[in-house]
Amino acid sequence: MYKRIDGRKPTEMRQVKIRTDYLKYAEGSVLIEAGNTRIICAVSLEDKVPPFLRGSGKGWITAEYALLPRSTHTRTARDAAKGRLSGRSQEIQRLIGRSLRAVVDLKALGERSLIVDCDVIQADGGTRTLAITGAYVAVHDTLARLVKSGALPKLPVKDFVAATSVGIVKGEMLLDLCYAEDSVADVDFNFVMTGKGKFVEVQGTGEGGFFTKSQMDAMVALARKGIADLVSLQSKTLKRE
Amino acid sequence: MYKRIDGRKPTEMRQVKIRTDYLKYAEGSVLIEAGNTRIICAVSLEDKVPPFLRGSGKGWITAEYALLPRSTHTRTARDAAKGRLSGRSQEIQRLIGRSLRAVVDLKALGERSLIVDCDVIQADGGTRTLAITGAYVAVHDTLARLVKSGALPKLPVKDFVAATSVGIVKGEMLLDLCYAEDSVADVDFNFVMTGKGKFVEVQGTGEGGFFTKSQMDAMVALARKGIADLVSLQSKTLKRE
């Protein structure tokens, strides 16, 4: 059997920890960790929406994603130093935003915006999926406060949302890739799913390899199991509060 | 049955036309059209590779994607006027690059780069998938010329690659969405596949809707049929030359 670098079984996720209210000033925030990957997700609430939604009565959720320069093995230059956001950062923050919007009732939110900043403190693979999983909790906390304060009559949340990766490394199918695995994977999938087990996003790419329908089916099954565990953790975290 | 705006059956693709050698100066170029969507794909060959590949003996393929301002219903401002590439453009050009690299033997290409410019003259949905389908032919032509000139001993192409979209609109599954369909789709998938029917990329998103595994399976089947037709057209086009 394939030997994973951190001793996990192929179908085993890294241990995930979520610490809520990590920041004092944000309307909602978590520190989420999976193995060596660590991300701060912070929600800012604004009483206005982007121009295309003004007067629509609907709210909006958007995300920003960045790596701290020394979150990575060798230093990654800041996007600010280069004067432009990298393509990778933009792609990831668009994905996070779509995933969160999928499970929030934007009509019920009203003309408010949530900006979710996902700052990666340490990056050991799976940052985009872990950011989604953590951001969901921070968003939920923010919305719960709006209910508590009377600004909203009830929680405008339709379902949980969480995400994980599955890949094929040297012929073996692995759940929740760490960086060492991700960088040599032949196939790499990210799945975003709801608490009820429906899909929000599926992104699969053959990095120097192709994949078949039956491989895809197997990866779906593996992701489903992992995401169910993440949703269960989210649920426990929210109840604990 | 669902009535498509252009009279097609749900499982019917738009007619695709490929005109090769569309530009006089490019090393390979096509004008590809599907319904009202029209894209120029132009390949530039350079005898050097990006820094991370220097001395590796391997080649590289990269893509750039842009909309002409008036390719769209209302004018889209140029990225140059804004001083930065939009997130959408970056996401698409990264996808095109990965798809092409998947079917070219970069080792056999040697330390050369192909830059594939995909400029959308008119956009009526499906620009990213049509760009991949057309770019493949332009890349093939460029490489065939390298063989013809003796620069390469044989064609470093492993398989065909083509792409299409499938979506769910008002509960109906539709192949090859035009813009009017795409903008109201609940679920939207892009599939990139090889001539042998393997997957290179799968990107599915629930835009304001979720999707199930069985829906995904049905969309895969529909895309497979469409891509087979595209590969057949690519093959005929290349033989005709």
Next chain:
Amino acid sequence: MYKRIDGRKPTEMRQVKIRTDYLKYAEGSVLIEAGNTRIICAVSLEDKVPPFLRGSGKGWITAEYALLPRSTHTRTARDAAKGRLSGRSQEIQRLIGRSLRAVVDLKALGERSLIVDCDVIQADGGTRTLAITGAYVAVHDTLARLVKSGALPKLPVKDFVAATSVGIVKGEMLLDLCYAEDSVADVDFNFVMTGKGKFVEVQGTGEGGFFTKSQMDAMVALARKGIADLVSLQSKTLKRE
């Protein structure tokens, strides 16, 4: 006698073709070709004007000019990739804008703007002058539609406008330079004239050479003849519609 690379006589223009309504969504558009030079001119109509004209009752016409990367012999990097518009592009688009504004009655246009995108598909010399010649037809078509729809009582067009180049290459005066000629010309003039034979713009430069008044006079005469032919083509094109 000097032998031109494409067999033309010194005083002979390249054949010009204009295809109207080239784009489906633009309010007016043409594909104009002269020899190997090919440009798409697309007009966008907006019901507002720049800040300095608000409340003035006057309209405005502005242009943007860009080369597709592979319109040129070797690839030209996109301005967007460099994050700024090149000096050459800005100079040309300012010229196109001035030339069009000169023949349109901006007062009669009312507080509306036309943005004219001139995208060069293939560049073999003379792109700025051909862009003006083609843009005039696209602007005319846009304005004619405003009349047809009843938005304007009559066509706010004062005259035709067209442009061509004249240069001195190895002592020979040549009309309508192609790229191979332009790149070795000692003197290079662009003339923009109206249908009635008046001047709108004259730009002459001694690229590594000087020129005399009598040479200038001869170039003016040559340009006049060429522009008369272009105006005649514009007129025929507009009647044909």
Next chain:
Amino acid sequence: MYKRIDGRKPTEMRQVKIRTDYLKYAEGSVLIEAGNTRIICAVSLEDKVPPFLRGSGKGWITAEYALLPRSTHTRTARDAAKGRLSGRSQEIQRLIGRSLRAVVDLKALGERSLIVDCDVIQADGGTRTLAITGAYVAVHDTLARLVKSGALPKLPVKDFVAATSVGIVKGEMLLDLCYAEDSVADVDFNFVMTGKGKFVEVQGTGEGGFFTKSQMDAMVALARKGIADLVSLQSKTLKRE
């Protein structure tokens, strides 16, 4: 007596905590906290120097400083989103760099660079001075590793360096201002001093007020006491390792 918002005496600093080796991949890193202010200082070691030092045999230390968007009471837009570094960020990172270079023997360091990233997780005043205090420890750790690995014969460190602020609020002189104090201070000083009590930097500004020489003397005395405590903590932290 003036009542400070967090109950401190005027001459009392906030409690400072330093956690070393906070990041797995950085060559040296700390999490430093003073009250609600929290900063990650991460050192990256490079075997090259900026162009102006090449061939000089001397090393270099530079710093980058950034606020996480939600480190502040209301969200601060990222410099990357604006495409340029703010004046305040540049001013602070130049100060941090100078302070660290003052106590490191750059000749003995050899042609190596240290890049010190100071990322503010939470900002409650005093971020620039706390960043210097924390960065010193992270730099010391990095250099100690170079000694341990044999790359350097001995530690190229000349002295400790630490920093704090003193201000005048409603006539009262306060040590180590928190944000609520800083934002209403009439006079605001930052002092950077060595372990031996010499000055590296003094920056004082009358924000809507002036100050006299005798006030400046009193502020110097207060800062000296605070910095001595910080150096003592740095020393204990480094011994503990």
Next chain:
Amino acid sequence: MYKRIDGRKPTEMRQVKIRTDYLKYAEGSVLIEAGNTRIICAVSLEDKVPPFLRGSGKGWITAEYALLPRSTHTRTARDAAKGRLSGRSQEIQRLIGRSLRAVVDLKALGERSLIVDCDVIQADGGTRTLAITGAYVAVHDTLARLVKSGALPKLPVKDFVAATSVGIVKGEMLLDLCYAEDSVADVDFNFVMTGKGKFVEVQGTGEGGFFTKSQMDAMVALARKGIADLVSLQSKTLKRE
């Protein structure tokens, strides 16, 4: 005794000349010279304030600072060519702005802004302090005109403000450093003081050296003398008008 490059005594300033109304269109302007350093300070008056002051009834003063490319020994590239303002320029213009705001009664100014452009024609050290000294006169002139025109009932100026530098070069304390001295100074201070001898800003840095409290005291005394002379010159200049 230390021999200064231009023959001055250690405690001697360079001769300063101020020419008022140097520019025809600015609301207030001076050409100020100290030795070879020459700066144009030009004030623009606007009847609006930045967003954060709108409706506050208060005015604002801001500064911009730039070097002409050939003000320096070797050419300094323009910030515009690099597309961003250098950190040094930003730091200086923030200092100039703070210094001027300190002596103007912004409440009495009302909702007006002064923009003070300090353009260095020739730079031989001390540009930031000379800019403050000159800008004060240009601001005073602008405000005096507002009084003369009846727009303001009385001059909203609380005191003079002027600035100079003191440094330690090879152990000698020098007043008003020229470039040759500044570039080798171990310690470098800039002092901004009012006509009544109070401090507005103190910025001292040990460039490759530390400094003691008693050295700082001596530098303060030296600066005080120099600034008194500058204020006297400002006073004479304003009376002369």
Next chain:
Amino acid sequence: MYKRIDGRKPTEMRQVKIRTDYLKYAEGSVLIEAGNTRIICAVSLEDKVPPFLRGSGKGWITAEYALLPRSTHTRTARDAAKGRLSGRSQEIQRLIGRSLRAVVDLKALGERSLIVDCDVIQADGGTRTLAITGAYVAVHDTLARLVKSGALPKLPVKDFVAATSVGIVKGEMLLDLCYAEDSVADVDFNFVMTGKGKFVEVQGTGEGGFFTKSQMDAMVALARKGIADLVSLQSKTLKRE
């Protein structure tokens, strides 16, 4: 007869003054004035050429042009603040560069570059033509020093070059337009000519008007007279040195 705002006759130029060696550090520099227009032209000499000339044995001359913010009636924002060079600035600096290159023997100059900074201190019309006239003297001085120092065997200058404007205002033909005239001109020409009376550049534009060949001829004659005077002043200035 048309009454000019400054009392000049239609065919009369403003008085031009040239002060050489205006800057201490530039290799050549002048302050040139025509009426209220004042420009500093400063030449920087570099012992290298742009990439496209390396190894060619040929030199290069390039120009940069900028307005000081308060050179104009109302403040003009700096290009640096906007992060990009304006189209107008680029157009002008390209014109200045071409004009100077036309009269310098770049082959004889060898692989050296001259960068000519033209900074407008005060702008009252005609800045681009006055910049050319002044820059010629500064370039000549720089080259004369290269001859004097033995770096060049003889002056690589082929002829004088100077420039002026001619326009049609309310039907009257005027030489050397000031701003008030330029802003209402129907036709506006800039001429760049050599000492021998040949043309280097001709740029004419009908700003809201057209012009005929006979008007153009009259404008040429008027410019010729003005430029002869400018060349005579240049000649006297250079002899005086």
